[in-house]
Amino acid sequence: MRMYNPPHPGKVIKEYLGDVTVKEAAAKIGVNRVMLQRVVSGAARVSPDMAFRLAAAFGTSPELWYGMQVQYDLDAASKVERPRIERITA
Incomplete structure (x- = not known):
C-alpha cells in the first residue's frame, strides 16, 4: 500500500544523524560529503548502494x-499528468 505524501528519505536520515554532521557521517559510510548532503537535502535519491551503507550505519535494513x-x-510520479493508456490484452 502506498503512503500518502511520504517524506524524502533524506529527512529521515537527518533525524537518524542527530548531532552527527553530514561530513562525519559521510566519512563513516565511505561516501563524499557532497553526495550524502545531496541525499539529506532531498536533491538526490537513495541508491541501492546508499541503502546498504545507511543500513549498516544505522542498524536497519537496506529495504527500509x-x-x-x-x-x-511513486508519490511524485502519481502527481504527473499522463495520457490515457489503453489496456493490453492477449
Missing part, C-alpha cells in the same frame, strides 16, 4: 531506506 525512496518516487 530503498523502500522509503520508492514510496517517495
Whole structure:
C-alpha cells in the first residue's frame, strides 16, 4: 500500500544523524560529503548502494531506506499528468 505524501528519505536520515554532521557521517559510510548532503537535502535519491551503507550505519535494513525512496518516487510520479493508456490484452 502506498503512503500518502511520504517524506524524502533524506529527512529521515537527518533525524537518524542527530548531532552527527553530514561530513562525519559521510566519512563513516565511505561516501563524499557532497553526495550524502545531496541525499539529506532531498536533491538526490537513495541508491541501492546508499541503502546498504545507511543500513549498516544505522542498524536497519537496506529495504527500509530503498523502500522509503520508492514510496517517495511513486508519490511524485502519481502527481504527473499522463495520457490515457489503453489496456493490453492477449
